[in-house]
Amino acid sequence: xTNRIGQHTILLPNRPRIVGSAAIVGKKExxxxxxxxxxxxxxxxxFGEETWEKAESRFQYTAADLAIRKAGLTHEQIDAAMxxxxxxxxxxxxxxxxxxxxxxxxxxxxxxTMAESLCLASMLVDGGYLHHAVCTASSHFCTAERQYRFPLxxxxxxxxxxxxTVTGAGSAVVSADEKLPAICRSTHVTxxxxxxxAIKDANNMGAAMAPAAADTLHxxxxxxxxxxxxxxxxxxxxxxxxxxxxxxxxxxxxxxPLDPSRYSDCGxxxxxPDQDTHAGGSGCGCSAVTLCGHIFRRxxxxxxxxxxxxxxxxxxxxxxxxxxxxIPGIAHAIALEADS
Amino acid sequence: xTNRIGQHTILLPNRPRIVGSAAIVGKKExxxxxxxxxxxxxxxxxFGEETWEKAESRFQYTAADLAIRKAGLTHEQIDAAMxxxxxxxxxxxxxxxxxxxxxxxxxxxxxxTMAESLCLASMLVDGGYLHHAVCTASSHFCTAERQYRFPLxxxxxxxxxxxxTVTGAGSAVVSADEKLPAICRSTHVTxxxxxxxAIKDANNMGAAMAPAAADTLHxxxxxxxxxxxxxxxxxxxxxxxxxxxxxxxxxxxxxxPLDPSRYSDCGxxxxxPDQDTHAGGSGCGCSAVTLCGHIFRRxxxxxxxxxxxxxxxxxxxxxxxxxxxxIPGIAHAIALEADS
Numbered sequence: 009x010t011n012r013i014g015q016h017t018i019l020l021p022n023r024p025r026i027v028g029s030a031a032i033v034g035k036k037e038x039x040x041x042x043x044x045x046x047x048x049x050x051x052x053x054x055f056g057e058e059t060w061e062k063a064e065s066r067f068q069y070t071a072a073d074l075a076i077r078k079a080g081l082t083h084e085q086i087d088a089a090m091x092x093x094x095x096x097x098x099x100x101x102x103x104x105x106x107x108x109x110x111x112x113x114x115x116x117x118x119x120x121t122m123a124e125s126l127c128l129a130s131m132l133v134d135g136g137y138l139h140h141a142v143c144t145a146s147s148h149f150c151t152a153e154r155q156y157r158f159p160l161x162x163x164x165x166x167x168x169x170x171x172x173t174v175t176g177a178g179s180a181v182v183s184a185d186e187k188l189p190a191i192c193r194s195t196h197v198t199x200x201x202x203x204x205x206a207i208k209d210a211n212n213m214g215a216a217m218a219p220a221a222a223d224t225l226h227x228x229x230x231x232x233x234x235x236x237x238x239x240x241x242x243x244x245x246x247x248x249x250x251x252x253x254x255x256x257x258x259x260x261x262x263x264x265p266l267d268p269s270r271y272s273d274c275g276x277x278x279x280x281p282d283q284d285t286h287a288g289g290s291g292c293g294c295s296a297v298t299l300c301g302h303i304f305r306r307x308x309x310x311x312x313x314x315x316x317x318x319x320x321x322x323x324x325x326x327x328x329x330x331x332x333x334x335i336p337g338i339a340h341a342i343a344l345e346a347d348s
Numbered sequence: 349x350t351n352r353i354g355q356h357t358i359l360l361p362n363r364p365r366i367v368g369s370a371a372i373v374g375k376k377e378x379x380x381x382x383x384x385x386x387x388x389x390x391x392x393x394x395f396g397e398e399t400w401e402k403a404e405s406r407f408q409y410t411a412a413d414l415a416i417r418k419a420g421l422t423h424e425q426i427d428a429a430m431x432x433x434x435x436x437x438x439x440x441x442x443x444x445x446x447x448x449x450x451x452x453x454x455x456x457x458x459x460x461t462m463a464e465s466l467c468l469a470s471m472l473v474d475g476g477y478l479h480h481a482v483c484t485a486s487s488h489f490c491t492a493e494r495q496y497r498f499p500l501x502x503x504x505x506x507x508x509x510x511x512x513t514v515t516g517a518g519s520a521v522v523s524a525d526e527k528l529p530a531i532c533r534s535t536h537v538t539x540x541x542x543x544x545x546a547i548k549d550a551n552n553m554g555a556a557m558a559p560a561a562a563d564t565l566h567x568x569x570x571x572x573x574x575x576x577x578x579x580x581x582x583x584x585x586x587x588x589x590x591x592x593x594x595x596x597x598x599x600x601x602x603x604x605p606l607d608p609s610r611y612s613d614c615g616x617x618x619x620x621p622d623q624d625t626h627a628g629g630s631g632c633g634c635s636a637v638t639l640c641g642h643i644f645r646r647x648x649x650x651x652x653x654x655x656x657x658x659x660x661x662x663x664x665x666x667x668x669x670x671x672x673x674x675i676p677g678i679a680h681a682i683a684l685e686a687d688s
Contacts, residue, residue: 010476135475136350
């Protein structure tokens, strides 16, 4: 295996380029602290469609289409679209790519999907198997609540550990084309393993996913010989307040303490505490729009030189939960660097 | 893009090796014409578990574990497990990989999953990003019926176009290790596009998927400059009788007629007509066990030199169906050659 460093980390010798991105969010996200970083804020939670599921698909299509256009490319130039969402049978992604007419690699990584797709696309572009690939992930508060929890009409109460599913889609174009200006470049991939600490509470995803994040981060740092201080920012996907604090503790225990000023979580970035989301944001869309909106803009502004993006996923299903199974967690990490 | 030939096909210059495989099936499949080609036939549809979903996961774990062991490898040597199933949130795959403890790339390609995973693994192994990868896909008659159609207890009638979801899992290990004996090698990948011919009948998947198979096959043959006669066998995933015959017609119309003696469908291979499955087998497991059991054994026996494996998927969900949406189809193709 020619591109491995350490035991589990994959080096991308050609440093594939992120050449376009877009983040489209809903009304609540548009009122949050990152509102200036989004390409579009859609006040209508149906986005002009008949159902929330079709609206979520419209978010994905719109984000992918805009990311491709912002890269100066056409749909025909895209060798593969890859991505997914939280809906059964990744309905949002399938219906979105049906309109793009590109080859499609459907993924399911729960809320880790944006990192999973960027890891795969970066390897395939690095190796010359794809020239341009578009990575997209989405979630929608209304589709997630009714699929995973209760119909919205019930007005269920939420415990303090619960997170708020982000409505939105983020999309990024990964390319081998040296002529296109790069927002940043991907340099290393550490694929996630499934870690299950026997948590069963579907209202406490942060605690279920934090051990997987610690596992991936530990392996990444060990393999690369880097320390947390080598990154301007380490950002997890949607651990929220509970999982964020737990990861700080877990990394402290592993002898790799994180500097809280350089570690953040997309679930904490996207909403302000006065937006009453309890433990923060969640959903595939949470890390997708924070990366494709906020983080990429900070790269472009020269505020970030090196970032580790590590989206986390809780691989439960309503069925596995009803059958008393615990929640398996996963976290994929990709290292991003400014183009220099 | 260094490894592209034609417009859409990807050449694998290092010809990654399939070094291990396993096919584990249920009782009905074990009574079919391929019964001698399976590694294990499990008479208990619960496979010792409490639920059918957990049983399906047990099929996946057992197939992956056996394929890895047959390759002479250990779980620790596997750089990534990739695959999926038809269950919401790919529950069978997630729970199976939780036991494997390998990095995990979760996929959703409906019944095209076995081909999707082999395409991805072959590219990643070819490029030196993974050394050994295990690809697995499964389905289970009982989990699919209750998720997609009706509870089994209803004893619903099935129309003649309906197919029978295969209970089973197939797994294959893709490797770059030149010292391991190869069952066959992968040489070309053609990723599928979503094709939707506006079919809404979830009991007629073959018709929904055949146009996607025609699209991929047409692009593959055009890109490679090959004709159907260049393959000893072109085998689709689970088009069944209706889709099989439709693909013959569609390829005739495109001026690339298939020789019926060299074109088959896994859904027709796996059951005999007297097993009363109507239009044949279906499900991710259908193409997975036919490939990993039957086809790979024919390679090993020297009966096949070059095969195009093209698993097809119907990217519907119960929700999209209830919302009146049509069924998007997809087909991924991978060319396999004897090791010579």
